Amino acid sequence: MTTLRDPLVEPLGKKASDTLEKVFGLRTVGDLLRHYPRRYYTRGELTPLDSLSEGDHVTVLARVAMSTVLGEAPRGSRYQQGRGPRQRLEVIVTDGTGKLQLTFFAGVGFHARQLQQGALALFAGTVSSFRGRRQLVHPEYELLPAAAAESLTSEIAEEFATELIPVYPASAKLTSWTISKYVGAVLDSLGPTKDTLPDEMRQRYHLWPRELAIRAIHRPQDREDLRHARKRLKWDEAFTMQVALAQRRHAAAAMPAVPRPAADDGIAAAFDRRLPFTLTAGQQEVGEVIAHDLACAYPMNRLLQGEVGSGKTVVAVRAMLQVVDSGGQAALLAPTEVLAQQHYRSITALLGPLATAGQLAEGQLAPGERATRVALLTGSTGVRARRSALSDVFTGDAGILIGTHALLEDQVQFADLGLVVIDEQHRFGVEQRDALREKAQGSRPHVLVMTATPIPRTVAMTVFGDLEISTLSELPAGRSPIATHVVPAVERPHYLDRAWQRVSEEVESGRQAYVVCPRIGDDAGGEDGDDSDGSDVPEPGAEEETKRPPLAVLDVAPELAEGPLSGLRVAIMHGRLTPDEKDRVMTAFAAGEVDVLVSTTVIEVGVDVPNATVMVIMDAERFGVSQLHQLRGRVGRGRNPGLCLLVTEAEPGTPARERLDAVAETGDGFQLSRLDLQQRREGDVLGSAQAGRRSSLKLLRLLEDEDLIAEARQEAGPLVALDPELEFHPALKEAIDDFLGDRRAEFLDKA
Numbered sequence: 001m002t003t004l005r006d007p008l009v010e011p012l013g014k015k016a017s018d019t020l021e022k023v024f025g026l027r028t029v030g031d032l033l034r035h036y037p038r039r040y041y042t043r044g045e046l047t048p049l050d051s052l053s054e055g056d057h058v059t060v061l062a063r064v065a066m067s068t069v070l071g072e073a074p075r076g077s078r079y080q081q082g083r084g085p086r087q088r089l090e091v092i093v094t095d096g097t098g099k100l101q102l103t104f105f106a107g108v109g110f111h112a113r114q115l116q117q118g119a120l121a122l123f124a125g126t127v128s129s130f131r132g133r134r135q136l137v138h139p140e141y142e143l144l145p146a147a148a149a150e151s152l153t154s155e156i157a158e159e160f161a162t163e164l165i166p167v168y169p170a171s172a173k174l175t176s177w178t179i180s181k182y183v184g185a186v187l188d189s190l191g192p193t194k195d196t197l198p199d200e201m202r203q204r205y206h207l208w209p210r211e212l213a214i215r216a217i218h219r220p221q222d223r224e225d226l227r228h229a230r231k232r233l234k235w236d237e238a239f240t241m242q243v244a245l246a247q248r249r250h251a252a253a254a255m256p257a258v259p260r261p262a263a264d265d266g267i268a269a270a271f272d273r274r275l276p277f278t279l280t281a282g283q284q285e286v287g288e289v290i291a292h293d294l295a296c297a298y299p300m301n302r303l304l305q306g307e308v309g310s311g312k313t314v315v316a317v318r319a320m321l322q323v324v325d326s327g328g329q330a331a332l333l334a335p336t337e338v339l340a341q342q343h344y345r346s347i348t349a350l351l352g353p354l355a356t357a358g359q360l361a362e363g364q365l366a367p368g369e370r371a372t373r374v375a376l377l378t379g380s381t382g383v384r385a386r387r388s389a390l391s392d393v394f395t396g397d398a399g400i401l402i403g404t405h406a407l408l409e410d411q412v413q414f415a416d417l418g419l420v421v422i423d424e425q426h427r428f429g430v431e432q433r434d435a436l437r438e439k440a441q442g443s444r445p446h447v448l449v450m451t452a453t454p455i456p457r458t459v460a461m462t463v464f465g466d467l468e469i470s471t472l473s474e475l476p477a478g479r480s481p482i483a484t485h486v487v488p489a490v491e492r493p494h495y496l497d498r499a500w501q502r503v504s505e506e507v508e509s510g511r512q513a514y515v516v517c518p519r520i521g522d523d524a525g526g527e528d529g530d531d532s533d534g535s536d537v538p539e540p541g542a543e544e545e546t547k548r549p550p551l552a553v554l555d556v557a558p559e560l561a562e563g564p565l566s567g568l569r570v571a572i573m574h575g576r577l578t579p580d581e582k583d584r585v586m587t588a589f590a591a592g593e594v595d596v597l598v599s600t601t602v603i604e605v606g607v608d609v610p611n612a613t614v615m616v617i618m619d620a621e622r623f624g625v626s627q628l629h630q631l632r633g634r635v636g637r638g639r640n641p642g643l644c645l646l647v648t649e650a651e652p653g654t655p656a657r658e659r660l661d662a663v664a665e666t667g668d669g670f671q672l673s674r675l676d677l678q679q680r681r682e683g684d685v686l687g688s689a690q691a692g693r694r695s696s697l698k699l700l701r702l703l704e705d706e707d708l709i710a711e712a713r714q715e716a717g718p719l720v721a722l723d724p725e726l727e728f729h730p731a732l733k734e735a736i737d738d739f740l741g742d743r744r745a746e747f748l749d750k751a
Ligand code: ADP
Pocket: 277, 278, 279, 280, 283, 306, 307, 308, 309, 310, 311, 312, 313, 314, 452, 476, 477, 606, 608, 610, 637
């Protein structure tokens, strides 16, 4: 009898367990049983070869009768351009009733080795016809073991004990069939497994017992079994995750923090009096919630999400000033140099004399007003400025420190760090949040993280499940919505001319523009790397014409300056400029000394130049939906309406073009973020948000399973409140350990 935690070597022996570990990283019985089937073939669905009709999607069980490689192997570029004879593999298979041809254009050598004469496999694909013969082009297939190939149908029928044949994620070295055999052996040896969910809860949600679900997902009798099994196992994923997060919240709330209550007449109050605008209702409300959090004796852990331009910075500054008023300090961490510098400029400007403690300008303070100092620290801060910033922060003279990753260095020591603010949080991992937090000595600082990439509710509940969440959904009054249009460069070339005219017109009336390109240029790589998936087998039937590389800043800028935008002051901005150069360009642009800024996505987040009203995004289909939304948030930040033009060569009706149309049609970042999530794998979302960690979610889908996740979250809170260490839920505790694996320490202990 084995348990889920036993190593695979026990039930399977050394050879099999070594292979499973090497190929899929599976070490324990539980690991293998969480290697769920990718799909299931229904035996009844197998189609006899003599009854295939064109256009049907079929699964057939057949044996290879003949396999032939035709054409010449590609040699050098002449062939790759499609002028030479193309190599292909033709395979004839038979099931005794009829024959069928299979054709492969890609991976010819590989498939030829797999599909040798006599091999038996399940083939799936859509029937087409070629020169009067029915064929499958690039069918999916699963090889069956050699023993089964001896006698075709009768023995196979016995081999499949169940109606539904599971198909596992497999590789050339480890076929689905072999994995299925291993799973069978492991299931046979599996002893009684304790349930992770309390009985009472299981009944309320009509969930199957855990062991039954584990067995059924691998060996379902019918689709109904499968539905129950999947539902139960999804619950396991959602619930273990939510309980782990609830434990993290619980632990965090038990940590002591220094209360930083608001002062009646401090710098914060003076700041509010000086604000050149009225706070929106949302800013006011969130501000009150945060002010209350800060006054508590346990640390605030809050995520502030808000549409681009919703005014999160002001909310953060008010929180920072409350902390300064109560004798503490605040740090603001920004993801880029450009953004840190901009924050420094705009925050000191908003503070005016309130930021000039110990300086001449302090004289401009109103009677009774006090001041603090704001320090800036980035990778490019000069030696002297750096020394003085470090010293001001160390002595406490500087109440606010703004900077990039440089803030995380050891030399940065605070007199009394009370609040950590992280801007554009999606650019950072949990590690950075923790590193900065550690700079508060003795107790925990309060933490406010901000993001303008709206997060669907379930992602918020999973990735950021340990944070309380506030949302700014309203834009400051007087903002006009950004009009977005797709400019089809191929079908309507004159639209592009018109776009440049619009840019000129805006500049003539005193405004400024951005032109965004996907690449810097003059080199092989792009700013964001390229997005090829690294596979060397071309897509079946893929055209082999060469695609032009994405447009580059260094090419587009001079073309515009000498062509359609001649006479305008054009500058460039990209990641390869030195920090000094970046600062100079941004300062000049903010001061209106540059009309058109041709840039990569370095300006994606946070950049705030209200006089910029037009943005032209070149090769727009190269960007993600949320990224486009972020980018266009750079315009229309002032009183004048913003215009965003998405220039693309993507053809109407293609998925790329549809994404652009969606961005043009809606200005709702939340809706777009759902769209983004639909198009990416959950793992990517969780992965990037958590700085590249592997996701433990196998069955759970963040959008589809929104309700289930919400229910699991609701159940997790009370359970952890009553039994924080899970002493009375040992099986659940074990499941959480397995779920978190190596991440346990950082996940829980650093809460
Ligand atoms: P984001 O939430 O995208 O970070 P910012 O904090 O950069 O937005 O604010 C965008 C712009 O709106 C800034 O220029 C800021 O000064 C301005 N702003 C913020 N709050 C208000 C308000 N209540 N009324 C008018 N303008 C505001």
